[in-house]
Amino acid sequence: MKTYTWLPHIIDIPQEAKRNRTSLYTIALEGWRRGLTLKFHNIKTNPNASKFVYSLSSKERVHFFQESCGDMVTEEAREICDNKQLTQEYLQKAEIPTPLSVSFIKNENVKTILNSISDMVYPLVVKPIDGSGGKGVKTNINSELELIEAINQVRSKVSEKIIIQEQVHGDEVRIYVLGNEVIAAVKRVPANVVGDGVKTINELIKEKNDLRKKTPHLYYRAIVIDKAMHNKLKDYGLTVDSVLPEGKRIYLNTISNVSAGGEPIDFTDQITEKQKRIAIRANQAIPGLAHSGIDMIVNDTDGTGIILELNTRPGIGSHLYPIEGKAVDVPRKIIDYYFPETITVREKKFKGNYYFDFQTVLNSLNNGYLEEIEISPCPEKEYSAKLIKLIGEIDIINIYSALKKIILREGINGYIEREKSINILLAHYNEKVIEGIIDYINERQHNFFIKEIQITEYRGPLQLGFKIKDDYQHLGIVELEHKFKENEKFLKGNTQEIKRIEKKLMRIKTSTSWKITKIIRKIK
The missing domain is CATH 3.30.70.100 (Alpha-Beta Plaits)
Structure with a gap:
């Protein structure tokens, strides 16, 4: 059942823009449709690395963007926000509410860590100091034994430091702050399914993934059945073959990030004035931070909130394509902010629902054929x-x-x-x-x-x-590589599932009841 309202002028985007490029494409598209000159650049940062950026220019000015981050966000702001502990220090100095947290070098002695956090209250969270998208985050840690296991798992995947933090209870909300204004908010809930009394959890997950395929922002972010999910189901006393009673909802993950199967629900009208002020003050606490995506745990009882982190390159797809609620036109607000001279001409330029070819851009720049591509102007005639x-x-x-x-x-x-x-x-x-x-x-x-x-x-x-x-010809080289990796992952998952079923079958065949009923099966 449809419970959302998306923006008609970006009801869909090209396939190649759906994988981690929704923010980039929709912001560039908004500027291009207004008549701004759009260019894509492959800038060498060193002999072995480069970064993909785009520029928009009018007669008055030119601005450069990387994903959703524009050049009004300074290098200093990006460095602070990329370091979670440093961000905490700036927020605490500005008296912004944040969870109690301590950082440690990657190979710090476990005993030293445990002594240093003895005053912290469980449950705890362990995460990389420079992580993103919920990667490597361990939540809901309720004992010393669980904490030691989480520390060992996280530090095996990080290059520098880890953070241990008190877990704050409440709804996790991503708030988009632009200048001194809150323009959008989404509540993110972990991957979940609701029973119908008939389908197995595995079948319900497949249904959910079919829905995610219809959502541009979630197209490549399927719910994955992995070891962590099997362990989570085990806590409920369930397996992927279990059938949930009708109306019963269970959560398959503790992380709410959409990349981990989370679901975005529009929260813009529910955010309180007190929470807005906290978010704006947090944005102002970081020098040179013109706009950002702020993760906040909100408290329904008193309307307050606690800041978890700030993101200089936040994905805006959740605001554009929520699973529930109305979409917020964040690209429009960003271009208004960077190019105020185009606000009055916007409606004149939007004569058609036109999209530029992004696949050719990606192929040309990623293969090193070109270092810069300028997109032909958006048509002003009706087609x-x-x-x-x-x-x-x-x-x-x-x-x-x-x-x-x-x-x-x-x-x-x-x-x-x-x-x-x-x-x-x-x-x-x-x-x-x-x-x-x-x-x-x-x-x-x-x-x-x-x-x-x-x-x-x-x-x-x-x-x-x-x-x-067709299924493959409309994909660019980069997308084909991703498709290949996806198929490898799918085959690996299927192999693991086959092994699980084989083990289950072997247990049945070696059970006493199977041996006792052997004569009956022969008669049948």
């Missing part, structure tokens, strides 16, 4: 578009080859794909050009083995350029 469905035994390459010259010559935008039929989207500002291609296809129905042609008006999103789309 006519028609979706043509061709039914029959049609060769997609054959028909594309026949249309290719016309498409290139006329500058047609759209795509051709095979589903149950061959679907061809044609878009051009001159409707007669589209009609000419339709006439061309009609005249050659027999040659292409077309049994039926269906033509409808198309008013959805339009990505400029023309592509052949």
Whole structure:
């Protein structure tokens, strides 16, 4: 059941923008649609490394961005926020409420650590000092034995320091602060499923992952069944094969980050004035921090909040594509902030739901072919578009080859794909050009083995350029590499699941009850 409202002008984004690039793409898209000059740059930071940035420029100014972080955020602010302990020190100096925490070097003696935190109250949290996305975080630690195990696990994955922190109870909320204003907030809940009395937990997870595939921001962030989840289910006395009673909800993880299967729920209208003031003061406590994503534990009883950390490159996808509630147009607010001169012209420029080709940008820059790419300006003319469905035994390459010259010559935008039929989207500002291609296809129905042609008006999103789309051809090189790794992970997960089932089957076959019923099975 749909319980969310997304923004119609970014109801979907190109496939290649859905993996950790939602913030980058939507901010760049907003500026490009307003008529700003958009460029992508691959800047060498040293002989073996480079960083991917983009710039937007008007007649008055130019600004550079990396992901969601613009150049109004200073280098000093980024360094402070990248170090969790240093962030805590600045917040405490400004008398911002934060959880009690202590940092240690990676290889600190465990006994020394335990002596240093003797005044802390369980449950505790252990995390890397420079981690992000919830990676390496161990929560809900309730004993010394659990703490020692968590310390050993976390420090085996970090390069410098770890932090031990008192765990604060309440809802975790990501608040986006821009200047001196709170513009958006989302509550993040850990991965969870709700029983229906019929499906197993495994089947419910598959259903949840199907829903996440329909959400741009969560497309590549599936709920993964791993050892930690099996242990969590064990705490409930359950396995992935258990059937939950109807309406019963269980949480599959203790971490609420969307990358770990968490779900974003819009919280903008629920955040209290007191919590807003705390968030704004926290943002102001860091020198040079023009805007940030602030993680806060909120308390419903008194409307206060405790700051966990500040992020200079926060993902804004949760604000744009919440699972529940309304979306907040954060890219629009950011471009208003950086380019106030474009606010009045915005509506004039938004004549169509146009998207720029991001795959070509990624392929060219990541392969080192180019160091800079400027995107062609956003069209100011309205495009006519028609979706043509061709039914029959049609060769997609054959028909594309026949249309290719016309498409290139006329500058047609759209795509051709095979589903149950061959679907061809044609878009051009001159409707007669589209009609000419339709006439061309009609005249050659027999040659292409077309049994039926269906033509409808198309008013959805339009990505400029023309592509052949299938499961892999619309993916760029970077996306194909990710797809390969995903398939490897999927196969590994399946192998582990098969081994688990084999063990279960072996236990049954070696059980007394199986041996006793052997004669009955033979009779049957």
